[in-house]
């Protein structure tokens with residue numbers, strides 16, 4: 249299964265993605281995680297990405313697209329994957345389409361986790377206390393939500409038009425939300 253998991257920052261995407269990937273037996277490919285690993289490792293890609301991440305802005309496509317293209321060629325992604333956090337812009341949708349078309353494949357499903365704005369801000373502030381992520385300060389959180397609304401939310405219409413989109417309520421206990429997603433996926 250080739251699945252894309254979407255949703256605003258704080259909707260629980262990362263948490264769900266880990267559980268779902270395990271259940272579905274596919275790799276969890278998170279662009280945010282790959283960026284954070286590069287930041288931690290001090291690689292040139294990490295140095296470049298950090299400037300944008302710390303401000304709550306998207307890392308430029310010139311960096312992000314190549315990184316995903318490379319990751320999708322790894323053997324473990326040949327028969328399926330769970331994409332988390334990519335694509336985030338309409339241009340990235342086109343890039344992903346062409347990466348998959350090169351392999352003769354396409355996305356099977358797009359799951360959008362929906363969440364209430366006050367709830368996601370509260371969750372992110374809580375995560376800031378627990379994990380100390382540099383991009384979890386209140387100002388940056390608000391900016392990330394704004395950027396999501398402007399640049400990423402419009403993607404759901406594209407995938408809905410293709411008949412791929414399923415919306416799932418992301419509020420509630422982790423297990424409940426996982427159950428809802430698996431139901432929707434028919435797993």
Ligand code: AMP
Nearest residue numbers: 279280300301305306307312333334336
């Ligand atoms: P995430 O962990 O998915 O919330 O991503 C953390 C940060 O990494 C985002 O706020 C962006 O700065 C950057 N990032 C992750 N995925 C992308 C993407 N597809 N395009 C651009 N920037 C991204």
